[in-house]
Amino acid sequence: MDLDIHGETASEIAESFRALTERGILRPGDALPPVRALAEALGVNRNTAVAAYRQLTVAGVVESRGRAGTRVIERAPVAQEGFAADSVLRDVGTGNPDPAWIPDIATALATAAGRPVLYGEPVVDAGLERWARQWMSADLGRDVRITVTSGAADAVERLLAQSLTRDDAVALEDPCFLASIHTVRLAGYRPVAVPIDEEGMTVAGLRAALEQGVRAVVHTPRAQNPTGASVTAERATQLRAVLAEHPYVLVIEDDHFSMLSRQPFVSIVGANHRRWALVRSVSKFLGPDMCLAVTASDPDTADRLAMRLTPGTTWVSHLLQRLTHALVTDTTSRAQIDAAGSHYAARNRAFAERATSAGLPARARDGLSLWVELPIAARTVAERLMRRGWLVRSGDDFSLSGDDSSHHVRLTVHDLDDADAERLIADLVAAVGRDATPRTEVG
Known part of the structure; x- marks a missing residue:
């Protein structure tokens, strides 16, 4: 073992490896020594070496590849939505x-002004919250708690982060929305593919994913991106029956097309499911620059999500919230x-x-x-x-x-x-x- 690795505790050994990656001595794709060889070289218990590698994995420095060993993570680029830069095509x-089909915000801007919002005030605008609660409750048929985030991708990232740790399994649709792939990859979660057909997420695919121990499911109820599929009422009933056996698995429904959709909203979350969230972004109908999404969820999930949206750090601008409320309540x-x-x-x-x-x-x-x-x-x-x-x-x-x-x-x-x-x-x-x-x- 030629690497300058030292330490007697798991934390010291992990820090030694991190220093090597920061200095570029260990590069993406490089293999770390086998656990047994590391333990013998340092004169520590094998469990100490295992714990060091576990710390590196949780920190997102390395990943285990089974028989291929433990290697420094390679951060491959993920495709993004939007126009291609510098293309003549x-x-x-x-x-x-x-x-041309996005509402003009000029008139609504005057309504969105008003008094400044200060630290310590509620993070959700009262008018937007009332409107969103009525909008979401009507489709879900239940009382909900409302949280506001900087878009749907932000909501999904925060929802997963408050429920999962690195290497936890997440059920994703396959083919999958690009932002979901990006979120799961960067956070170090383990994606489990669930096939999509014309009626949405397949029952057999969801069942197989749950059997593999997924702790969260990200699902698009209609206008699935990229396929355009929308879950039918019959398929939703079947999916709810499968999920009923796993009431504590977090189910995130990303209804990104909402107001623009020509299909009815059908939820796969059953009445007795314990962990769930419905996310609706305004970016498709008010424009991508209106980085705002409303999330309806169960009380526990809402509390966890709110903890990550404290005033002074990451709450969504009230000007943006008021502007959104003015637009979605305007008849024109x-x-x-x-x-x-x-x-x-x-x-x-x-x-x-x-x-x-x-x-x-x-x-x-x-x-x-x-x-x-x-x-x-x-x-x-x-x-x-x-x-x-x-x-x-x-x-x-x-x-x-x-x-x-x-x-x-x-x-x-x-x-x-x-x-x-x-x-x-x-x-x-x-x-x-x-x-x-x-x-x-x-x-």
Whole structure:
């Protein structure tokens, strides 16, 4: 063992390793000595060496790879939503709402002003809280506690953090929303994939995940990103029956499309489930810069979440809360939001019908984008489309397995005019080309 490692206690040994990583002597991917070899070299009990490695794992410095040993963590980049930087290509993979359909905040800004809010005051604006409680309770059919966070991703991160520790297992949809993949990876949780079909999260997949000991489930009730799937009433009943056997598993429902959705909200949280949260962001209908989400949850989860939102550190600006409340209670703004939802649905449906007529079967579900199945590998199609001037989002970005085998692309096409939509479809058909052969379904 050539590394300059020293220490007699687990903490001293762990600190020695951390110093080596900070100085760049141990780099991402490098293997640490086997536990037995480390213990013998330092003259300590094997359990002391195990405890040192456990401390490093909890701190996010190393990860165990089974027979491959313990290695310094490699922080691979995670795909992000939004426009591609410095690209001359027409970007149809953004996942963005159309700015033309976002309500103008000018009038509401005057309403949002008012007196300054000082330290020690309630962290949730009273008006927004009353409105949000009524909105969420009506869909959940129960009384709720309301918490406000800086967007849905912030809410999910805080909800997981107050319930889990590193290496805890989390059930995620597969394919999965990019922000959820990013959150779980950075926090060091262990993702367990639950397949998605046209009716949402599969029953067998959820059951298998719970059998693997997941401590939390992140679920999208409608407009699942990227597939657009929405859970049906029948599927929700089946999922609630599975979850009934695990009442203390935290269930997070990310209803990100909420006001824009053309599908009814159906919850998978049963009446007797003990740990749950429904998160609704305003970013899709008020714009991504309105970083605010409201979370309805059980009292214990609300208390834990509130502990991480204390005044003076991380509470959401009351100006932003008042502005949100002014917009969502304004008749004109609400009408525009509803019209926006109809616009997205109509444009996606028109594109899917054109694509199907051109020999590329597609179906518009719910959400800002389309999830289009291809007869050949998505990476191949994406590369060919780049040569034709298009930038698309390959389904591989959303895969929890991290492989390159996806046969799907996610397309954000609601802002294309008819001519551009026809051109994209023609280029898609050409990109698939003569490589297209019928796929054999497995299972």
